[in-house]
Amino acid sequence: MKTSLVGSLAALVLGVTALATVALGASALVAITQEDQRDVMLTVYNGGLGLVKDVREVRLAAGTGEAQFADVASLIDPTSVHLRSLTSPAGLRVLEQNYEFDLVSSAKLMEKYVGRKVRIYASDGTFNEATLLSTNGPVFEINGQIHLGYGGRLVLPSIPENLVSKPTLVWLLENQLTTPQRIEASYLTGGISWKCDYVMVLNAADDRADLTGWVTIDNKSGATYGNAALKLVAGDLNRAREPKQLERMMDAAAKAAPSNDARGFAAEGFFEYHLYSLDGRTTVKDQQTKQLTLLTARDVTVRKQLVYYGAQDYYRNAYGVPISNQKVTVLLEVKNEKPRLGLALPKGKMRVYKADRSGSEQLVGEDWIDHTPKDERVKLRLGNAFDVVGERTQKDWRKIAPNLYEVEWEISLRNHKSEPQTVTVIEPVPGDWSVLSATHRWEKIESHTLKFDVPIHKDATEKVTYRVRIRY
8 A cells, every 4th residue: 555655656746747847848948040050942033032941950849839940031921931840740840930020129129118117327327217208209207307318328127028139930839859850941031032144245257156144143131041052943933912011011020130153053944934053052141242153155156137127107108208317226136056055044134245456345235135945046136237327218108099008118228337238127017018019029027027138238328119009
């Protein structure tokens, strides 16, 4: 009987001890900081969106307890957070999640101490006990008197609850594994974007070029991603619009928050987009603009075009005087094909340079390109030709019948350069039309587009005359 009683007491003591341990585990707050970080992966999308995968090592008590995951991006989307244990996926479960973004600042501290006791220190080290009545002023009560403003140094006894020094995720976790484990927190964040810029250098004949592509990453997300595995996604990703209230919350959190690389990217098709993975790792600091090499290609095939454009209005009305000094557009066509190129080109700005007689490279034009898959062609509008100009004269315009017209145009192209040039004439003809006569070979390249390729000798003028019948 005595042995049984002792055994029962021992069992009771063990049970109370176990309950105390669980209770202690439930109340203990585990801080998971950047010092615990073991890996970070960053994927940046077009349009100011980033996907962060942050792996950290932590030891959690068995049972239910809270954990703080600090040093996350200020512009984190809290609804996108996903936590999992890489060591024991079935042994860790999230019961509750909070995003603490009420960051410490002088204004926030003052707001939290309205109605509470503070100290105002004078220069000689003495102080007065005061009650902060309002931050607008501020207004204090000292010894029964109201003071507007204060002379001295305001000291607060402690940091109020619910204020954090940096954006923090707080979880209530149910954990089974007591040994160290690696956990991965993944989330979407705003404030980080990337763009692509290209530099093209033409050869003397304007038929070959060297092309370099640069990636520029702009990080204003409120976090630094150290030694990160970097991926870039190019494509038009659809995103559901966020409610305005959540947008304002994330903007407020961001406002409260405080080189070149020779490596290349490996490209791959990914869903209906293209994914570029950096060879190696890099650190993307907060409030930093970083440039990395995307691609380098030599002797890419290009073709320069001089294009003279017309307009549909030229066929609807009679013109009594010539339309003189019309510009001739300079286009550059790039063949995105192997063996020289043949890559998926993200959208971006392409700047084109050419060496002058002294060998110094000068800018000759720039244009935007859209996402361009391999085996497609890119057309760049570089500007207008200086020494090649056009003029058009309406030779005839008559109404043959209701909704039926005949129009005759003469286009004069003048080449003031010291070498022959070829100008492509593009005429957008409206209605149902047919060419009655023409001095040069023509081509109907589209239902409403007439095209002439006109060779012009050096320092010469070439005239193109054609007559069309149009039914509206």
